[in-house]
Amino acid sequence: MLNGNVSFWYRQTGFPERRPPLDGDLATDVCVVGGGFTGLWTAYYLKQADPELDVTVVEREFAGFGASGRNAGWLSCKIAGSAGTYARKRGREAVLALQREMIHTVDEVISVARTEGIEADIVKSGYLTVAHGAAQLPRLRTAYDQLRHWGGQDLEWLSAPRLAERLRLDGALAGYHNPHCARVHPAKLVRGLADAVEARGVRILESTPVTAIAPGRVSTPFGTIRADRIVRATEGFTSGIEGERRTWLPMNSSMIVTEPLPDELWKRLGWEGQELLSDATHAYTYGQRTADGRIAIGGRGVPYKFGSRTDRAGQTSADTVRALRRILTGLFPDTAEATIDHTWSGCWPCPATGAPRSATTPPPASVSPVDTSATAWPPPTSPGGPCAICCSATPPS
Template sequence: MNAPLAPAFVNGDVSFWYRSIGVPVPTEPLAGDVQADVAIVGAGYTGLWTAYYLKKLDPALRVVVLEKEFAGFGASGRNGGWLAGLLPGSAARYAKHHGRDTALRFQREMFAAVDEVIRVAHTEGIDADLVKGGLFNVARTPAQAARLRAEVVAQRSWGWTPEDVDLLSTREMTARINVEGALAASWSPHCARIQPALLARGLARAVRVLGVELHERTPVTEIARGRAVTPGGTVSADLVLRCTEGFTAAVPGHHRDWLPMNSSMIVTEPLDSWDEIGWSGSELLGDMAHYYMYAQRTADDRIAFGGRGRPYLYGSRLDDRGHTHDWTVDALWRLLTSFFPAVKGARVEHAWSGVLGVPRDWCATVGLDRSTGLGWAGGYTGHGVTATNLAGRTLADLALGRDTDLTTLPWVGRRVRRWEPEPLRWLGVHAMYRLYRLADAREATGTPRTSVLARIADMITGH
């Protein structure tokens, strides 16, 4: 490994976010059969938000949440901490079958969900280092700058106002965050920084206070009509809701529903070079590369920096311990120091990976089949921190038979074809990211147009 490592460097061990607060002691596993009104499989953000709103809407419900590890073990405790109002999918695809107005309403609900998470965190006393500082997207090549301008034009066509997104000059951008080589940038206020694990653990505490029964260390071996089966017993329930996101491929019968895509992160030591970097407003930072990055300045003055590492394991296998390959750590370090040369004197203190769920059309779904009592939510394609809140509220309304504005959003009941069998799945995903890397390299030479290689990659996987 070429990246400079701190003496206490850790690779994996869930994530850095748990390093600072400690990995929780799991609750007692399920021991015996129980009867419930609603059984929820998965105690990530989706499952926890669904349980929270179910109990808020109907305190008399018996809600049981089953989790293989501990609440917040998966992507909910490993993500980049972007509470962003971004659609978990394509506005055009959502509009295709449900109309433009419905897709526009979906976007406004996503914006509002950022403030809803902040409201609940305040109400429930969840201190998750929340700061609503907005989101910068930066372009560092002419082709990226052209895509950035085109993205803002497209966002305006889908109802974003100048108050929702704005183009910045290079001078305006570097005055706030001094990104090396920045050519253009956009800014949106609809994003907040969070410490992901603190939010997950705070939600877990909140639902237990409301009376939700949370059983950790309880793997579910079968989800079927009226029951969720575990080694310790069966939960019989009128409704069984699958909220397993990136781990869905491990659920029997759902192996090819959503692709488990890996994303990796590194975090630096606390930095003393902020005068050179700027970044005083706790904004989140992304870029317009095909092989994109995402970053935050943490509450304790580090940079947490993420991107795609080894994106997919053959056969939808899961590396659930969070270990990151050496070459990924090196690649993220090189990219980080190209953005911020002032960081070169620091070291990497932690590296980890997480798994997100990707449907075949790259659009998230929420649904409930009343004929079977089986429901689901997920497939957020990396935009789940905020989308899980909206999904949880929507799934709670569906479960209670409530006819609301949320239950008519275009992701409700959405079904798409499954991913191809192996080896086509592995070949397609790896070809896509190989082409994206090559496209970024070509665009770095100064070409003003998006590389045709990126367009081929989009065609291969339907991105």
């Protein structure tokens, strides 16, 4: 089993050839820091709004290195965070409008992918959430009622026999289906988006770590970028930027993927629609049937690493792998003997816990600080030798 190495998705596609880094000082209209989905979509729509705008994306590793190239491939209409909390601040109508926009965004992404010729294994069949234990049933029903209350009128409740028409899970008691979600291959989507953004004239600088962001100025070891507007799109890695240590708490999520599963198993399971899958256990679980017939499943094994640490290469602990394996076999007992090909993790910021600047405290002496050094990924190895940190792969010469 390969552990880390960014993600299984890159094992399938291969790592991209890096774009050149910043080479001296630069002036630009908009500087986007971070080349994940947030940064790249921002650049994409800025260029669409004003093709004359000079837009620069600065990325420490390569575009798609972060959670955007590691996630579970749920292109989803789900609202992040609590609809009830948003409604208390902005009112019910605002939440319903947000939900409509999220639903629209799923189709928008698919449409852009089509227009830009991005092949990302996209199948829009929605997602299924299932209860496979008596304790899960009331939770499933509550979640279903809540989602319908906040604009999810298209949700469909599935009794056990109706669920089995889509997916035959041992012991499943019920489920619901939300049609507004698509399965994607995250690395193919984010790399394709980076190419599309570049083709529109956006400058993407890779292997360029940003060390500090100040009004009108982005600092890197290779020069300073002056910009009228700066977009910080560093997500879970934000704590590594000077002065931002406590701006967001990085939350970690991990995944495993099986080997390609045999045809007989797929026949038993059904799952021909390739819907995304989650359940109503307390632990947050999400999975997909991959285009090449594997199950990729994830959850929050170790959600927070003390001292806001992030694992740059995406390594996962043995405990987390065991926990994910239990989730997998709990849903699919027939995979008990299946080989797990790869495990990896990534981080994103907890939307609920972004602390004010005044809460900034230095890390305890016993904790190593977040690594903000200007290393490029893959990590340095002896020339031509195997990777010393996350895998035994030999780097390309």
